[in-house]
Amino acid sequence: MPKLRLIHVASILLILPTALGSVSLNPAEARSGGSFGSRGSRTFQAPAPTTTAPYTAPVKRSMTPNTVQPATPSQPSLAQPRPSFWSRFGGGLVGGLVGGLLFNGIFGMMFGHGFGGMGGGLSFIFQLLLIGGIVILAMRFFSRSNTAPTEARSFATPFGxxxxxxxxxxxxxxxxxxxxxxxxxxxxxxxxxxxxxxxxxxxxxxxxxxxxxxxxxxxxxxxxxxxxxxxxxxxxxxxxxxxxxxxxxxxxxxxxxxxxxxxxxxxxxxxxxxxxxxxxxxxxxxxxxxxxxxxxxxxxxxxxxxxxxxxxxxxxxxxxxxxx
Structure with missing residues (x-):
């Protein structure tokens, strides 16, 4: 394999995970403690408010089976946002563009074609920058469209x-x-x-x-x-x-x-x-x-x-x- 092609492949293996990592990775949320025990069939329901305790979240840690059924497609949850124009049209357009660049460009080069012709290495760099710009724009759009208030949670600790x-x-x-x-x-x-x-x-x-x-x-x-x-x-x-x-x-x-x-x-x-x-x-x-x-x-x-x-x-x- 020519030396230049080896350098290109090595560059792809180093750059590609970094460029796409922020899109594919979700950090795990670790939580400890929590309210605990059983309230029978009301274990996973919020208790009725009182003047002493206006709001209390449902029990988080219990041996009682959770029988609350998630919403089905025919009965969508009110908490789920409606599909936006971006997710129905823009997402498909950009997804196709990114996929085309990746498979016809980067991966094509790895198998002996792609990124050839005009520009050579310059075309490779340009397409990487273009992909990165599209990913950033997509992330910004989603952060504006799908932002929802985060529910504050507090958890009980045992006595005292x-x-x-x-x-x-x-x-x-x-x-x-x-x-x-x-x-x-x-x-x-x-x-x-x-x-x-x-x-x-x-x-x-x-x-x-x-x-x-x-x-x-x-x-x-x-x-x-x-x-x-x-x-x-x-x-x-x-x-x-x-x-x-x-x-x-x-x-x-x-x-x-x-x-x-x-x-x-x-x-x-x-x-x-x-x-x-x-x-x-x-x-x-x-x-x-x-x-x-x-x-x-x-x-x-x-x-x-x-x-x-x-x-x-x-x-x-x-x-x-x-x-x-």
Whole structure:
């Protein structure tokens, strides 16, 4: 193979991946944590808003199968943009042009023809620049036509870790504390009682205490098996890092039943919980505080879902962090 042709082929192998890489590669989005647990058939639905928690995203991590079906071609999703003139006509035109240049020009040269005749190497450079210009124009057009607002997402963290690295949420405590009945947009289909709502407050305090003691038996008495697995995983992760979470001086500030419903023989109640507590991470060996403020409490708002079978006590089945 002539030396000039070898140089051309080597140049193509080096330049082509760079020229087209930005079009074909999508970086993976890594996420960790997230709200977790089960809300029965409503696991993947956003809970009803309340004054305590106006918006909360659906559960992100659950053992409950997601039965929500994606939209079919005959029933297009409202979130999908309509095909633009560019995608129907301009895209095909430019795609054909780029394909012709690539296969008749670059790859043709690799097999002994193409980029020949007038210009030689100059034609090769010109066609590469032309391809790059077309790709840039296409990307700019799509970025203007298909730009959509990105949904802000926030994810729950297990007990008491919300205050790390951030100040307390702005909040004016209500004149009276305690969990109220279902908010204006929610529906309490099972008729939760004052006894039920007092039980939800008690589980909040007992859960924080059990998590601080790393009491797995206590967690099993208060939560569903699925929640025990998530909380035990968090405790094991803390231990691996040489840390221990301590939550103390918990004060319940306010709460509302967002929604409550029945599925067969099982009841569910999703409750907006707002409380303050001292929340710190200690070094397991030295006892030194590595995260958190031991003197100033932080305020936290989360949605906790409780479930019970007929005649059985309430158990915690899901935790969701509210949007800031």
């Amino acid at each position: 870790q919300q205050g790390f690295g951030a100040g307390a949420q702005a909040y004016s405590p209500p004149a009276a504390t305690g969990i109220g009945a279902s908010g204006a947009t929610g529906a309490d289909e099972i008729g939760t009682t004052d006894t039920d709502r007092s039980t939800f407050e008690r589980i909040l305090a007992a859960m924080q205490a059990a998590f601080t003691r790393e009491d797995h038996q206590g967690l099993r008495r208060l939560t569903t098996p699925e929640m025990v697995s998530y909380l035990s995983e968090e405790l094991a992760d803390n231990a691996t890092k040489g840390l221990k979470n301590e939550v103390s001086n918990l004060q319940f500030l306010n709460g509302e039943v967002a929604e409550a419903w029945r599925e067969g023989m099982r009841d569910y109640a999703t409750v907006a919980m707002h409380w303050s507590a001292i929340d710190v991470m200690r070094n397991r060996q030295t006892g030194a505080i590595e995260k958190g403020d031991p003197n100033n409490p932080v305020e936290t708002t989360e949605l906790w879902t409780f479930t019970r079978e007929a005649g059985q006590p309430w158990l915690l089945s899901a935790i969701q962090e509210t949007a800031n």
